[in-house]
Amino acid sequence: xxxxxxxxxxxxxxxxxxxxxxxxxxxxxxxxxxxxxxxxxxxxxxxxxxxxxxxxxxxxxxxxxxxxxxxxxxxxxxxxxxxxxxxxxxxxxxxxxxxxxxxxxxxxxxxxxxxxxxxxxxxxxxxxxxxxxxxxxxxxxxxxxxxxxxxxxxxxxxxxxxxxxxxxxxxxxxxxxxxxxxxxxxxxxxxxxxxxxxxxxxxxxxxxxxxxxxxxxxxxxxxxxxxxxxxxxxxxxxxxxxxxxxx
Amino acid sequence: xxxxxxxxxxxxxxxxxxxxxxxxxxxxxxxxxxxxxxxxxxxxxxxxxxxxxxxxxxxxxxxxxxxxxxxxxxxxxxxxxxxxxxxxxxxxxxxxxxxxxxxxxxxxxxxxxxxxxxxxxxxxxxxxxxxxx
Numbered sequence: 001x002x003x004x005x006x007x008x009x010x011x012x013x014x015x016x017x018x019x020x021x022x023x024x025x026x027x028x029x030x031x032x033x034x035x036x037x038x039x040x041x042x043x044x045x046x047x048x049x050x051x052x053x054x055x056x057x058x059x060x061x062x063x064x065x066x067x068x069x070x071x072x073x074x075x076x077x078x079x080x081x082x083x084x085x086x087x088x089x090x091x092x093x094x095x096x097x098x099x100x101x102x103x104x105x106x107x108x109x110x111x112x113x114x115x116x117x118x119x120x121x122x123x124x125x126x127x128x129x130x131x132x133x134x135x136x137x138x139x140x141x142x143x144x145x146x147x148x149x150x151x152x153x154x155x156x157x158x159x160x161x162x163x164x165x166x167x168x169x170x171x172x173x174x175x176x177x178x179x180x181x182x183x184x185x186x187x188x189x190x191x192x193x194x195x196x197x198x199x200x201x202x203x204x205x206x207x208x209x210x211x212x213x214x215x216x217x218x219x220x221x222x223x224x225x226x227x228x229x230x231x232x233x234x235x236x237x238x239x240x241x242x243x244x245x246x247x
Numbered sequence: 248x249x250x251x252x253x254x255x256x257x258x259x260x261x262x263x264x265x266x267x268x269x270x271x272x273x274x275x276x277x278x279x280x281x282x283x284x285x286x287x288x289x290x291x292x293x294x295x296x297x298x299x300x301x302x303x304x305x306x307x308x309x310x311x312x313x314x315x316x317x318x319x320x321x322x323x324x325x326x327x328x329x330x331x332x333x334x335x336x337x338x339x340x341x342x343x344x345x346x347x348x349x350x351x352x353x354x355x356x357x358x359x360x361x362x363x364x365x366x367x368x369x370x371x372x373x374x375x376x377x378x379x380x
Contacts, residue, residue, distance in 0.1 A: 015255035071268050094265075097256035105256045138350040160272065163261045207339065208275045223342035230343060 002032040006039055006081055010051065011091040013098045021098060023089075024048075030081055036090065037065050037076035040102075053102035060216055063152030066093050067102050073154035073214045095156055095163040109153055112169050115195050116177035121188025139184040146179030146224060148217040155211035155221050161204050168204040169196060171211035171221035178224035197232040205229075278335055281328035288325045337362040 006028055013021035026043050034042075037055055044051050055065040058077045065076040068091040070084065081088070096104035122133070155171035156162050162170045177192045196202055205225045212222040238245050266272050298309035312318055340362050341355035374380065 013257050015257070018257075021257055021259075094259070095261070097258045099254060099256055105254070136350075138347065141350055141352070142347060160261075160265055160275075163265065206279070208272070209339070209342075210269075210271055210275075212342070213271060220342060223345065226339075226343035227345070 003029050004032055004081065006030045007087045008036075008039055008043070009087050009089045010040075010043075010102070011098075012051075012101050014050075015100055025087070032082060034081050035077050036067075036069055036074070036079040036081060036088065039081060039088075040076060040090070051102075052100045061150060063150035066152040066154050066157065067091065068094055068157065073157035075152060075154070075216050078216055093153055093157040095159070095166075096153070106153065108166065109151075109156060109170070109173070112173045113151065113176065116169065116173045117188055117192050117195075118173070118176040118180060120180060120183065120186050121191060122185060123187030133185040135184055142184075143179045143182035145219055146175050146182070149176055149179070149215075149219050149221075150217055152216065154214045154216060158210035158214040160208060160210070161206060165200075165204055167200045169201050171205075171225065172219075174202060174205075174228060175219055175221035175224040178228055181228075193232065193235070196228055197235070202228045202232065274335070277328075278332055281332040284321075284325040284328040285332070287321065288329075291321075333366065337366065 008026045008028070009023045010026060011021050012018070012024045026047055028039060028042055028047065030039050030042060037058060040051065040053055041055075053065065053067070053076070055076065056062040057064070060075050060078045063075070066073060067076050068074075068089075069076065069079050070089050071091075073093060076090075090102065092098050092102045092104045096106060096108070099105050126133075149172055151172060153172065155175075159168075159171055162168050174196050177196045180186045181189045181192060202225050205222075207222060207226065209222045212220045215221065266276050295309050295313075298305040337359050339359075341358040344358060346353040346358060
């Protein structure tokens with residue numbers, strides 16, 4: 001198996017001793033087919049056990065290992081070393097506070113995710129005896145792509161609006177709210193609108209589109225946000241110009 | 248929830264360099280900047296209307312100014328920005344207005360293509376009523 005010499009420049013921050021983060025250079029020999037996460041694991045095992053980062057599945061499913069690789073938000077488990085030339089710069093996800101080294105504080109996202117109620121709120125509760133909620137392939141297709149979100153937060157690191165206006169609910173949370181709004185079994189749209197149709201919701205988005213470009217699961221949060229904008233606008237006109245319709 | 252400890256997280260300042268982090272942000276900022284030129288063009292139109300209301304001499308002076316090199320340069324640049332904004336915007340329409348017919352979604356190219364066709368039709372109509380042909 002062929003090997004390659006790799007130089008990584010990793011942003012380090014120890015909250016107990018450092019006033020600010022600094023870059024540390026590691027030179028390691030890696031296998032040709034490794035990803036950045038393999039290189040980090042190799043460094044942790046053989047060079048520097050103090051290096052901190054999150055990871056779990058190593059197969060782009062858990063969404064834990066999001067980090068900036070040469071300035072782009074990437075899953076470290078999906079970023080192949082062979083695709084990079086020269087020194088590979090690894091930093092924590094942009095726009096999130098740094099907890100330690102490559103570990104970020106994600107409380108803000110977790111809070112926003114909970115606020116948009118990303119779960120089915122059935123239109124009518126029906127007893128088990130009536131059987132399952134049925135759905136046609138067309139109804140499934142309407143929301144399926146949004147359900148592929150793995151909460152990796154790469155879209156937040158790509159979104160300058162979120163970086164500039166931290167109150168913004170952000171791409172993934174809105175895309176997930178939209179996913180449930182689009183679900184034929186769901187009746188929770190009104191409850192979610194309060195969060196996502198607010199100023200801090202879709203209206204902070206100026207359609208940069210970076211969220212959809214960096215998504216490792218090919219979800220289209222930018223599309224979801226624009227669709228919510230259009231539907232919310234239609235709601236507003238219905239409410240103000242045609243009050244007799246009552247939504 | 249566990250007891251809150253002083254974790255001393257480090258917050259990075261964003262600054263303005265993010266614009267150059269990736270070409271997509273430069274493209275986005277160009278689209279945003281296009282509003283300055285389109286806004287400027289609109290102001291010139293309003294100024295033109297004012298000159299028209301003030302009589303033939305004022306209108307003639309406005310037409311003279313339109314032929315000046317500065318005006319021509321501005322109009323060429325504004326046209327470039329207007330085209331850039333319109334084309335990138337229409338290319339984004341499939342994201343904002345997906346259309347599901349039966350099980351499948353209509354191809355992106357058809358949705359943006361319909362917008363381009365509408366744009367062409369309206370432009371031709373405006374040119375026709377302006378007496379261009």
